[in-house]
Amino acid sequence: MSEKFDVVFIGAGPGGYVGAIRAAQLGLKVACIENMKGKDGKSTLGGTCLNIGCIPSKALLDSSYKYHETQASLAVHGISVKDVGIDVPAMIRRKDDIVKQLTGGIAQLFKANGVAHIKGTGKLLANKTVSVLDEAGEQTLYQADHIVLATGSSPVEIPVAKVDGEFIVDSTGALEFSAVPERLGIIGAGVIGLELGSVWKRLGSEVVLLEAMDTFLASMDQFIAKETKKTLGRQGLDIRLACRVLGAEVKNQQVHVSYSDKDGNQQSDVFDRLIVCVGRRPNTDGLLAADSGVETDERGRIVVNDFCATSTEGIWAIGDLVRGPMLAHKASEEGVMVAERIAGQKAQLNYALVPGVIYTHPEVASVGQTEEQVKATGNDYKVGMFPFAASGRALAANDTTGLVKIIADAVTDRILGCHIVGASAADLVQQVAIAMEFGATAEDIGTMVFAHPALSEAVHEAALAANGHAIHIANKKKR
Numbered sequence: 001m002s003e004k005f006d007v008v009f010i011g012a013g014p015g016g017y018v019g020a021i022r023a024a025q026l027g028l029k030v031a032c033i034e035n036m037k038g039k040d041g042k043s044t045l046g047g048t049c050l051n052i053g054c055i056p057s058k059a060l061l062d063s064s065y066k067y068h069e070t071q072a073s074l075a076v077h078g079i080s081v082k083d084v085g086i087d088v089p090a091m092i093r094r095k096d097d098i099v100k101q102l103t104g105g106i107a108q109l110f111k112a113n114g115v116a117h118i119k120g121t122g123k124l125l126a127n128k129t130v131s132v133l134d135e136a137g138e139q140t141l142y143q144a145d146h147i148v149l150a151t152g153s154s155p156v157e158i159p160v161a162k163v164d165g166e167f168i169v170d171s172t173g174a175l176e177f178s179a180v181p182e183r184l185g186i187i188g189a190g191v192i193g194l195e196l197g198s199v200w201k202r203l204g205s206e207v208v209l210l211e212a213m214d215t216f217l218a219s220m221d222q223f224i225a226k227e228t229k230k231t232l233g234r235q236g237l238d239i240r241l242a243c244r245v246l247g248a249e250v251k252n253q254q255v256h257v258s259y260s261d262k263d264g265n266q267q268s269d270v271f272d273r274l275i276v277c278v279g280r281r282p283n284t285d286g287l288l289a290a291d292s293g294v295e296t297d298e299r300g301r302i303v304v305n306d307f308c309a310t311s312t313e314g315i316w317a318i319g320d321l322v323r324g325p326m327l328a329h330k331a332s333e334e335g336v337m338v339a340e341r342i343a344g345q346k347a348q349l350n351y352a353l354v355p356g357v358i359y360t361h362p363e364v365a366s367v368g369q370t371e372e373q374v375k376a377t378g379n380d381y382k383v384g385m386f387p388f389a390a391s392g393r394a395l396a397a398n399d400t401t402g403l404v405k406i407i408a409d410a411v412t413d414r415i416l417g418c419h420i421v422g423a424s425a426a427d428l429v430q431q432v433a434i435a436m437e438f439g440a441t442a443e444d445i446g447t448m449v450f451a452h453p454a455l456s457e458a459v460h461e462a463a464l465a466a467n468g469h470a471i472h473i474a475n476k477k478k479r
Helices: 016-025 047-052 054-072 088-113 191-202 222-234 328-342 371-377 392-396 425-437 442-446 457-466
Strands: 004-010 030-034 116-119 121-125 129-133 139-149 153-155 183-187 206-210 238-240 244-251 254-260 266-271 273-276 280-282 315-317 356-358 363-368 381-387 403-409 415-422
Touching: 004 016, 004 121, 004 328, 016 030, 016 088, 016 328, 047 054, 047 088, 054 088, 054 191, 088 116, 121 139, 139 328, 183 191, 183 266, 191 206, 191 356, 222 238, 222 363, 222 371, 222 403, 222 415, 254 273, 356 425, 363 425, 371 381, 371 403, 371 415, 381 457, 392 457, 403 442, 403 457, 415 425, 415 457, 425 442, 425 457, 442 457
Parallel strands: 004 030, 004 139, 030 116, 139 315, 183 206, 183 273, 206 238
Antiparallel strands: 121 129, 129 139, 153 280, 244 254, 254 266, 356 363, 363 415, 381 403, 403 415
């Protein structure tokens, strides 16, 4: 038996590394186990989020948008640009440099906070023991008073479109194209599909998204979802709903895809590359010994309570391994909550106020309940909306697509949800999330002073509109 720790985290993604740092800050002896390697073959921290997910995809989204804006949107400002080109390998190198900087930063934070970084694959055994298998095949056992499972998730594979890493790829492979595909097919029109589709569409691909569900972004507020679909359609994304892929075969360096359409008719299409992004599954394979005492559900997720504790004392699980949305920020805050509870604090999370964002342009962001969810409760409610087309700051920036929608209780005026499609939606929705955390009403936001001119004034006006007090649009007459 090797060294004993107060807490061992298995996984150094946004849940594990953040939780480990917080636990160390609280005076606990902490280790964090990670087996991931970067593109250079060396051990890396940060998990999917920093290495092959959130951060690299946003780097490509930003680069591709700047290219598109230079090509298509600068003339209105009086700026003329000729012979605009894109160097895809340089764009990929920039993405890799950002990843390297951030993951290296975590290593420095581990050192600064005294977190032991253990390289290898961790497995939970009985009696709060963790087995770590290193790349040389040697096994080391560690014990801890508390063990936190934080191994994240991986892309779901489908038999009808097997990933080959070249012509048919998953979300990781879609971050590594060396050239712009002429025609790009994407299976899945969810968050990942839309973001990756946006990257390569801006760079010149003809993009087709095949979505099995007949409702676009079914979990989102449907008014916002419909506005988003129209906007992305105008940008050239061909989103086909109720299309079930039947097979994908590579022939003559192209991917031939067969699928059934919304009417049940069999169709076919040909693409230069195909991205499969139909969801993610928790990484529990090989994580739990048979006698570990940890229970999983029918979807392979680890069963936990509201505080991420499993039924086995001292064993916790967070992030994509457990119930709730698979979001890096949700995992991070669960890591902090668990660290603080281990240290004896009464930390908790408000799962009702976890924001969700799609980083297309315009961005799509939401927090709280959708109108469909509120309507299902049977309670009376009111809605305030304000379009960015009426925002002076949005007009000045030539970025007027979208709107802010605020839903409030008809009796108490408390804000129940906020949904935004528009520029900087991710940052704007957080303002409302903070207000909701403190039980704010639409009137509370309406009486606050917002800087002018700013995109956030749209939040202000939407809150005013909920009570029929909007200034810069006509208010709807009450029935």
